[in-house]
């Protein structure tokens with residue numbers, strides 16, 4: 346396989362920006378190119394991630410924000426999920442077509458209606474949509490099943506929120522930064538029982554950009570290349586009723602990524618994991634499927650403390666998606682945090698241990714319909 | 724039974740999607756719209772390729788650098804191209820018939836889209852006799868300013 350690395354990256358903070366999406370996109374794309382000392386015309390290819398129609402209120406037909414991402418008059422394409430966009434970028438380098446690819450993901454949550462006004466449109470229009478099925482109700486049903494079948498408690502789920510929002514206090518790019526207790530979580534409004542308001546991710550701003558480069562080029566563009574060792578994706582049925590909500594496609598996606606990266610024992614070999622958990626309990630369930638603990642042991646995992654920022658296997662030192670949820674951009678945020686942990690540049694949210702290998706995970710669709718992950722190494 | 728004919732033809736379900744957004748205008752467009760309130764058309768200039776953008780852009784998409792210089796541009800220009808629109812559909816703001824136009828305003832380097840009006844548009848042949856490719860047009864201001872693109876009511880033909 347052709348070696349490739351994350352050479353440079355930039356991310357916007359989660360707070361509301363007064364700038365429009367085009368200008369907001371330009372600032373971050375420009376920041377990455379300036380860090381790399383590259384002109385726009387010197388970039389081989391640009392891949393953009395956006396969910397224009399619902400998460401921007403625009404049709405994608407004219408690809409208006411391409412200008413802001415520097416994709417004008419260069420080879421480019423777009424994807425709806427930023428982790429997938431990153432994987433496309435990897436393939437474009439692996440194929441030998443390009444030596445550099447700029448991946449930019451764009452969302453301005455502050456402009457959008459509530460998340461579930463939009464996720465309701467993911468439901469099929471004939472029977473699910475009229476029944477009020479959206480991402481949150483699907484997640485609540487998944488959580489109930491998880492609690493029942495695996496004896497997971499509401500307290501264990503709430504502990505994920507306490508940990509992640511606690512970590513976010515040290516991350517200047519996070520959106521929600523506040524200290525909360527298990528009681529605060531349990532006493533927050535019931536959104537869709539058993540899910541409480543603090544267990545659901547917010548709606549955030551987020552433009553993130555990564556410059557990916559082939560080995561020789563990467564070494565010229567940075568002193569700290571972060572190598573891509575493997576990736577994997579998998580997609581489940583659309584229909585919730587066709588799926589085992591506790592045993593979806595994540596194990597399969599992870600198996601693909603681990604095989605490519607040569608990882609045999611993820612629990613031992615992954616130093617830090619950035620996991621996409623739009624709902625608190627999902628961090629526990631995804632950790633099981635990623636092999637960071639055994640099946641059904643997600644509750645024990647959070648109780649043990651190993652996933653804390655200074656634990657043996659930190660999960661979401663950035664604060665995760667519970668602290669920052671720019672819908673389609675969240676995959677790139679996981680990748681950027683992983684790259685920061687590997688290069689030792691995470692500042693206040695840098696974990697204690699030496700990080701050689703990091704895992705970045707992304708998911709979208711109801712109850713984790715689609716999963717993707719990337720393994721990075723220093 | 725599989726061979727039984729259905730009593731009714733399969734139906735169609737009517738669906739409509741309405742979603743509210745609060746879109747940030749941003750500092751660049753804000754300044755442009757404030758200019759319209761004062762009957763000024765403002766553009767920005769790229770320091771590298773010297774092109775003048777109207778409506779203004781905060782950056783040059785080709786040079787990928789900030790546009791820091793603001794300029795007031797002419798209110799007259801040349802018709803680059805135009806069409807005659809006679810079709811009504813849900814979501815269209817202007818009532819047909821209307822005449823979309825792309826004008827290169829004096830002192831600028833690109834087409835600026837608006838509409839031509841100010842005379843009877845109901846007969847296409849009459850419109851075609853008056854609106855000329857390459858002809859001159861001039862901005863006509865709305866008396867009531869709202870800080871939108873319709874602060875310029877329309878472009879009139881310069882005869």
Ligand SMILES: [Zn+2]
Nearest residue numbers: 769772783786
């Ligand atoms: Zn320029």
